[in-house]
Amino acid sequence: MSRVLVGVKRVVDYAVKVRVKPDKTGVVTEGVKHSMNPFDEIAVEEAIKLKEKKIASEIIAVSVGPTQSQEVIRTALAMGADRGVHVEVSGKDYDLLQPIHISKILAKLALDEKADLIIVGKQAIDDDSNQTAQMTAAVLDWPQGTFCNKVEKTDAGLNITREIDGGLETIKTKIPAVLSADLRLNTPRYATLPNIMKAKKKPLKKVTPKDLGVDTTPRIEVLSVEEPPVRQAGALVPDVDALVGKLKEGGHV
Amino acid sequence: MFSSNARNLIRSSLINRCKSTLVVAEHNNEALNPITLNTISAAKKIGGDVTVLVAGTKCGPASEALTKVEGVAKVLVAENAAFKGFTPESITPLVLAAQSQFKFTHILAAATAFGKNVLPRVASKLDVSPISEIIDVKSEDTFVRTIYAGNAILTLRSTDPVKVITVRGTNFAPVAATGGSGAIEQAPTGDYASQLSEFVSQELTKSDRPELTGAKVIVSGGRGLKSGDNFKLLYDLADKFGAAVGASRAAVDAGYVPNDLQIGQTGKIVAPQLYIAVGISGAIQHLAGMKDSKTIVAINKDAEAPIFQVADIGLVADLFKAVPELTGKL
Numbered sequence: 246m247s248r249v250l251v252g253v254k255r256v257v258d259y260a261v262k263v264r265v266k267p268d269k270t271g272v273v274t275e276g277v278k279h280s281m282n283p284f285d286e287i288a289v290e291e292a293i294k295l296k297e298k299k300i301a302s303e304i305i306a307v308s309v310g311p312t313q314s315q316e317v318i319r320t321a322l323a324m325g326a327d328r329g330v331h332v333e334v335s336g337k338d339y340d341l342l343q344p345i346h347i348s349k350i351l352a353k354l355a356l357d358e359k360a361d362l363i364i365v366g367k368q369a370i371d372d373d374s375n376q377t378a379q380m381t382a383a384v385l386d387w388p389q390g391t392f393c394n395k396v397e398k399t400d401a402g403l404n405i406t407r408e409i410d411g412g413l414e415t416i417k418t419k420i421p422a423v424l425s426a427d428l429r430l431n432t433p434r435y436a437t438l439p440n441i442m443k444a445k446k447k448p449l450k451k452v453t454p455k456d457l458g459v460d461t462t463p464r465i466e467v468l469s470v471e472e473p474p475v476r477q478a479g480a481l482v483p484d485v486d487a488l489v490g491k492l493k494e495g496g497h498v
Numbered sequence: 499m500f501s502s503n504a505r506n507l508i509r510s511s512l513i514n515r516c517k518s519t520l521v522v523a524e525h526n527n528e529a530l531n532p533i534t535l536n537t538i539s540a541a542k543k544i545g546g547d548v549t550v551l552v553a554g555t556k557c558g559p560a561s562e563a564l565t566k567v568e569g570v571a572k573v574l575v576a577e578n579a580a581f582k583g584f585t586p587e588s589i590t591p592l593v594l595a596a597q598s599q600f601k602f603t604h605i606l607a608a609a610t611a612f613g614k615n616v617l618p619r620v621a622s623k624l625d626v627s628p629i630s631e632i633i634d635v636k637s638e639d640t641f642v643r644t645i646y647a648g649n650a651i652l653t654l655r656s657t658d659p660v661k662v663i664t665v666r667g668t669n670f671a672p673v674a675a676t677g678g679s680g681a682i683e684q685a686p687t688g689d690y691a692s693q694l695s696e697f698v699s700q701e702l703t704k705s706d707r708p709e710l711t712g713a714k715v716i717v718s719g720g721r722g723l724k725s726g727d728n729f730k731l732l733y734d735l736a737d738k739f740g741a742a743v744g745a746s747r748a749a750v751d752a753g754y755v756p757n758d759l760q761i762g763q764t765g766k767i768v769a770p771q772l773y774i775a776v777g778i779s780g781a782i783q784h785l786a787g788m789k790d791s792k793t794i795v796a797i798n799k800d801a802e803a804p805i806f807q808v809a810d811i812g813l814v815a816d817l818f819k820a821v822p823e824l825t826g827k828l
Contacts, residue, residue: 262782263646272650284764344618345627370763372645374630376618379586383622388587388694391615394757404698409611410711410766412758415698416585422694428747428764429757464627468640468653476789479810481801485823488795491811495793497715497739497772498828 247361247420249292249301251326252351253285253308255317256371269469271340281317284366286324286433287426291396292364293325294431300398303327305358309347311335315449322444323436329449330354334461341463343372346454348380353457355385360421367392367425378425388418392427517546517638519604520574520596522589524612525552525560532712533608535672538569540665541606542673543635547571549600551685553581553592561682568674576685583697586616588690593620595686602660603638609664609767610711617664626658631767633669647763647786667711668769668790703756710759713742715772718761718788721748722777722798722817729754731821732776738828744768744788746778762787777817780805797821 257263258278265272281289295301306321308314309332318329332350334342355363368375382389390396394413395406402419408427436444454461482488492498519541524531534550541548548569552561553576564573574596580588593605593616605620607613609631621628633651634642640655641663710716717736719729729743736743744761745754761768763786773791778784780796780803788794789808796809799816806812813820 257646259783263649265650272646343627345622345625348622368764370647373643373647373763374628375614376621376628376630379615379618380622380628383590383619386694388692389615389619390695392611407611408757409700410758411702412700412756414583414700416583416695417698418695419693429751464656464658465629466655466657468655470645471651471653473644473648473651473789476794476808477810479794479806479808479812481806481812481814485813485815485820485827488811488813488820488824489827492772492795492828495772497793 247301248303248305248359249295249362249364250351250355250358250360251285251288251292251304251306251321252347252363252365252377253289253306253317253321254282254369255279255308255310255314256282256369259283259370265470265472269471270467271470279313281320282366282369284368284426284428287428287430288364288366289321289324289326290431290433291426293434295398296325301362305330305360307332307351307354309334309342309350310339318449319444320436322447323441324434328447331449331451332457333451333453338461341465341467342461343464344374344376344380345464346459346461347377348384349459350454350457351377351381352384353459362421363423365425367427378423382423385421385423388422390416390418390422390424393424393430394427395430396424517544517603518600519544519546519548519606520593520600520602521548521550522593522605522607522613522616523550523552523560523564524608524610525554527554527556528559530560530563531608531610532672533610533667535567535675536667536670537606537608537665538567539670539673540632540635541604542569543670544604544638546603549574549602550680551576551593551596553589553685554584555579555582563675565678565680565682566676567678567680568676570678570680573680573682574685575682578690580691584612585692585695585697586619587692587694589616590619590623591688592685592690594623595688597624597660599686604661604663606663606665609666613664617662621662624660624662626660626662627656628662628664629654629656630664631666632663633666647782648789649782666767668767703758707736708740708742710742710744710761710766711768713768713770715739715741716744716768716770717741717774717776718744718746718778719749719754719776720746720778721752723749723754726754731818735774735821735825738825739772746781746784775805775809776821778805779803780808
């Protein structure tokens with residue numbers, strides 16, 4: 246029986262078209278719909294599945310960020326996580342927080358909580374870094390199973406099918422391990438209303454990086470955040486013949 | 499007194515002398531993955547010496563090819579059974595050993611499944627913050643990358659002593675595969691076999707078509723294709739161009755095609771000369787993977803589909819009629 250730590254991040258909802266701030270310091274996040282990073286929902290779902298199969302004994306959902314991060318912890322609790330840990334970082338500190346910091350926080354919590362498995366999403370859809378699982382595994386010297394498509398518990402550890410560029414690959418890892426969830430690992434469940442109510446009573450602990458002994462000194466300076474170049478507006482063609490004509494004009498055929 | 503120009507020249511040559519980049523090559527024990535040439539191109543833009551590391555169970559073909567690559571000074575070779583399957587648990591200590599011997603200022607790899615898997619592990623061991631999928635190099639410490647599915651462009655300065663970076667291949671033209679004269683050298687030896695993980699097997703999608711990320715033309719299908727069988731329409735069209743075939747997430751999730759064909763924020767990022775999107779609505783996450791294509795053609799029956807906002811040439815039509823007609827007329 247193992248204890249699972251799941252990392253969940255509060256991000257701007259995937260359906261929102263983000264806008265860059267006029268002063269080029271970042272994107273507009275105030276008054277914009279946020280939700281749990283979609284890959285993290287998949288990570289939570291996988292942890293719950295492990296618990297349902299009696300492989301996991303307890304699921305701890307962790308989020309690092311401002312007070313509002315507690316919303317995504319509550320969502321994880323409503324899906325089936327047992328308790329939450331909110332690591333509070335806000336303001337400018339949070340703006341410059343990177344996977345290197347998160348990985349140290351997750352690693353410390355995993356040791357404190359005696360977790361055997363850490364599951365996170367393969368990337369957050371805001372910074373698109375795709376680093377946290379790999380870095381957490383490195384801090385702990387645990388094996389990593391990134392971009393998981395399928396995870397099976399065996400007597401010796403885990404059998405993991407991973408999504409790679411040319412197809413799929415299978416690896417075996419020992420436990421403890423760090424996993425990152427790819428899109429096709431599972432379909433996350435919805436939190437039902439009764440479970441959302443119950444989640445409000447589940448324990449949620451609040452700590453700071455300082456409590457955990459993790460230094461969050463920034464490693465980067467943001468010089469600018471800008472709009473991507475706008476593509477020249479194209480034109481509709483009336484039929485296939487006109488399309489063929491345009492392709493010829495462009496030297497494509 | 500130096501003129502400011504002369505001073506800058508001296509300053510930049512000093513920096514150039516100090517800079518040295520390690521590129522972790524990608525290969526499959528049989529051939530070099532050409533995306534390594536795009537990564538070397540980014541390394542050259544940073545400046546300084548470029549060393550390439552080839553690790554695997556059979557390094558001959560890739561290291562031979564690399565000695566001829568323009569701008570490569572040295573090829574470090576680490577041939578060992580420990581690197582079977584290129585597991586990050588075995589490659590990381592090797593990169594760290596090379597780093598401790600040569601003190602590189604930059605460590606680069608392509609932003610592929612391999613590079614994304616290995617480099618953050620290396621960075622963590624060096625206690626530096628890696629920089630993912632750069633699209634440009636402004637200076638030795640200043641890089642450009644996209645965030646929010648390509649909807650914002652971040653320019654950042656790294657304050658870490660060693661820059662560990664993955665490179666988006668489509669944003670850097672490959673360096674010439676010939677004309678170089680790199681020297682082959684043994685990488686530092688050590689016991690790199692890891693007990694933590696083990697490669698078991700691979701199931702690669704078989705295809706005679708060009709590789710998606712390197713293809714000049716891509717024909718891509720979405721939910722509008724309605725079934726896996728209907729993708730034959732796209733394969734027929736792709737044959738006319740010698741094109742690769744890609745897909746949207748919807749088409750992958752529906753099981754029409756395997757996941758390694760997915761183009762988008764979480765799939766592959768492509769930038770071909772010609773991208774033909776068929777039956778794809780154009781969600782933000784899909785556009786993130788293809789909007790740097792030179793020419794985008796969209797065929798969709800819904801005139802309101804967001805794909806038409808980025809398409810250079812749009813055809814509002816039923817794909818089941820338009821695509822066979824197009825294939826016939828090419």
